[in-house]
């Protein structure tokens with residue numbers, strides 16, 4: 384399964400960024416909510432782990448808002464991470480990259496923030512939970528987990544409605560049919576969970592101040608503090 388995910392993202396690495404804004408109709412609010420959830424002073428030298436960093440989109444927003452942040456980007460797709468390496472080529476030692484499956488590996492290092500966008504929903508529920516628990520263990524006191532991700536509707540009818548509305552809005556703002564086809568192909572590997580389920584797991588693990596910062600159809604941003 385993880386090999387299929389790697390293949391699906393390797394194939395689209397070069398065209399990924401161009402299509403993003405149209406495939407995530409709420410792109411600006413979604414990523415902004417993830418950054419706004421970080422509770423640190425902007426001039427702090429925070430350490431950040433980005434799980435499923437892809438081409439480095441979320442990390443780029445973090446780096447822009449936190450110019451002294453040190454960011455480790457992890458991804459299973461070497462092609463996606465190659466784009467991230469290019470993006471941060473001028474950034475020096477602040478940025479590092481690791482090709483790895485975070486669903487099976489152990490998170491090493493200590494971080495002020497573990498962030499992720501549109502990635503953890505590829506894992507089975509027990510793996511999601513294990514990743515959240517590992518993130519908790521790897522966080523410094525006062526650190527935060529922020530996941531900006533795709534989520535499942537609370538009932539099958541809501542899930543179908545949210546999916547249909549997302550597709551309609553993506554078409555309305557001009558997502559191309561080939562990009563939509565590629566997205567729908569990748570979505571076959573999705574294993575989404577509801578927001579409520581995931582907030583409950585975070586609380587059980589020990590996170591505090593667990594809450595939702597943003598929700599729009601199939602997209603949500605939620606976080607917890609250590």
Ligand SMILES: C[S@@+](CC[C@H](N)C(=O)[O-])C[C@H]1O[C@@H](n2cnc3c(N)ncnc32)[C@H](O)[C@@H]1O
Pocket residue numbers: 385388389392434435436437438439440441457458459460463483484485486487499500501502505
């Ligand atoms: C939709 S992209 C999101 C990339 C980036 N976070 C963003 O916001 O644009 C999902 C990324 O998660 C990566 N991914 C999925 N499952 C993974 C896993 N188990 N370990 C590491 N990376 C994974 C994929 O290779 C892909 O680059």
